[in-house]
Amino acid sequence: MTIKHITRLRCVKCYKNYTLEQQYTCLVCGLEGILDIEYDYELVRKTLNKTSLAERELNHWRYRELLPISESVVLPYLQVGWTPVYQSSKVAQIIDIKDIYIKDDGRNPTASFKDRASSVGVVKAIEQGAKIIACASTGNAASSLAGFSAAVGLKSIIFVPERAPEPKITQLLIFGATVIRVQGSYEDAWWFCQKACERWGWYNRNAAVNPYLVEGKKSAGLEIAEQMADKMPDWVVFSVGDGCTIAGAWKGILEMYKIGIISRLPRILGVQAIGASPIVKAFRSQTDLVISDAQTIADSICVGEPRNWRKAVKAIQDSNGEMIEVTDEEILEAMRLAARSAAVFGEPAGVAALAGLKRAREAGIVRAKESALVAITGNGLKDVQTARQAAGSPISLEPNMDKLEKILDEQHLL
Ligand SMILES: *Cc1c(COP(=O)(O)O)cnc(C)c1O
Ligand SMILES: [Zn+2]
Numbered sequence: 001m002t003i004k005h006i007t008r009l010r011c012v013k014c015y016k017n018y019t020l021e022q023q024y025t026c027l028v029c030g031l032e033g034i035l036d037i038e039y040d041y042e043l044v045r046k047t048l049n050k051t052s053l054a055e056r057e058l059n060h061w062r063y064r065e066l067l068p069i070s071e072s073v074v075l076p077y078l079q080v081g082w083t084p085v086y087q088s089s090k091v092a093q094i095i096d097i098k099d100i101y102i103k104d105d106g107r108n109p110t111a112s113f114k115d116r117a118s119s120v121g122v123v124k125a126i127e128q129g130a131k132i133i134a135c136a137s138t139g140n141a142a143s144s145l146a147g148f149s150a151a152v153g154l155k156s157i158i159f160v161p162e163r164a165p166e167p168k169i170t171q172l173l174i175f176g177a178t179v180i181r182v183q184g185s186y187e188d189a190w191w192f193c194q195k196a197c198e199r200w201g202w203y204n205r206n207a208a209v210n211p212y213l214v215e216g217k218k219s220a221g222l223e224i225a226e227q228m229a230d231k232m233p234d235w236v237v238f239s240v241g242d243g244c245t246i247a248g249a250w251k252g253i254l255e256m257y258k259i260g261i262i263s264r265l266p267r268i269l270g271v272q273a274i275g276a277s278p279i280v281k282a283f284r285s286q287t288d289l290v291i292s293d294a295q296t297i298a299d300s301i302c303v304g305e306p307r308n309w310r311k312a313v314k315a316i317q318d319s320n321g322e323m324i325e326v327t328d329e330e331i332l333e334a335m336r337l338a339a340r341s342a343a344v345f346g347e348p349a350g351v352a353a354l355a356g357l358k359r360a361r362e363a364g365i366v367r368a369k370e371s372a373l374v375a376i377t378g379n380g381l382k383d384v385q386t387a388r389q390a391a392g393s394p395i396s397l398e399p400n401m402d403k404l405e406k407i408l409d410e411q412h413l414l
Helices: 041-047 050-055 060-066 089-095 115-127 140-152 166-174 186-200 211-231 244-258 278-285 309-318 328-342 348-362 380-391 401-410
Strands: 006-011 035-039 085-087 099-104 132-136 155-161 178-182 235-239 267-273 322-326 371-376
Touching: 035 041, 035 211, 041 060, 041 244, 060 211, 085 211, 089 099, 089 328, 089 348, 099 211, 115 132, 115 140, 115 211, 132 140, 132 186, 140 155, 140 166, 155 166, 155 186, 166 178, 166 380, 178 186, 211 244, 211 371, 235 244, 235 348, 244 267, 244 309, 267 278, 267 309, 267 348, 278 309, 278 322, 322 328, 322 348, 328 348, 328 380, 348 371, 348 380
Parallel strands: 099 371, 132 155, 155 178, 235 267, 235 371, 267 322
Antiparallel strands: 006 035, 085 099
16 A cells, blocks of 8 residues: 555664555564654645645644545544644743643543544554454543544454543443453553454554554644644643653644744653653653553553653654653642633643643743643543542532521632
């Protein structure tokens, strides 16, 4: 198969080139040799430019020339991408920064950023004639895959780690996925799925080893570039688990620069939870990644053995960016901040980016005269249990006016 805008696939570790075939990872480097897709940008800009974009539908397929899909394929009907960007002067004031923009990616069909990748994943599976598509996930990649499989009529089989939150599992089941709850960690579930895909020839959605999926995540960067255009902020902030999201977002922004849609590049700030920050450590020490235990309330970024750390570190370095860690308490605080001051309810991994921006501002990495765009990558209703820790409890009361008055008085509401 050839796709005319794609020039080659390239190993991120040894730089060996491949053509577009059913190759996921480098034959020399194995699973560490993630492939990166390269495009013919001169050719792309002929048809993908401000004029043509003005005519296209507001979803992520508007960047079709920069997505690894053939021209003839039928696209899923679910609305993916073109999520809103809100400017919040209140949040900007609280964290003492010039401007802040919040991109609410929880507004995708299954309520997380992962829909960008899954939508491309199911298209690739159909192109290859697969009937079954599988993945291992902390939750969002899975629910997203289950949703998109339901939309296009594929069967999905999902491997989840033991601690995946209940609401996320419910979301899988309602979309008709077969759910295997693996007694073990995310890593255990990941390997199990990997081997099952090899054994039965299922299409493998695991984003880190499947180069096409990262291209889907790239659409967030393409969109940020188009939506921000002349007001491109100094910083673009994402939370980091496996590292595909941030690498994809940067690639998208860079591509919009290459084809002339934007003329200024932001710096990328990558945020991890302190209990699961192997990529921050690799970034700081400029050495290879050390696999570690992972523990954080932000389950979607609770990854101790990230697959795509090389791409993530490279993306942040290329952008002259930074990485930072945040505590679970800071994540809960950011959840309140986003909801109460900008009315965006994000899940812990979603608001971790905001927590990171706040910490980076306090540390002087981000300056008061600068601006930032924060991506909230998942909706807060995905994990109500954790949200309750941030939200507090209601006031229990019999219908007695005097008692109500007393409470309102205490709360300074009179
Ligand atoms: C998956 C996910 C991330 C992190 O993406 P990676 O590609 O694993 O780095 C961040 N936030 C949410 C809500 C996610 O589901
Ligand atoms: Zn290689």
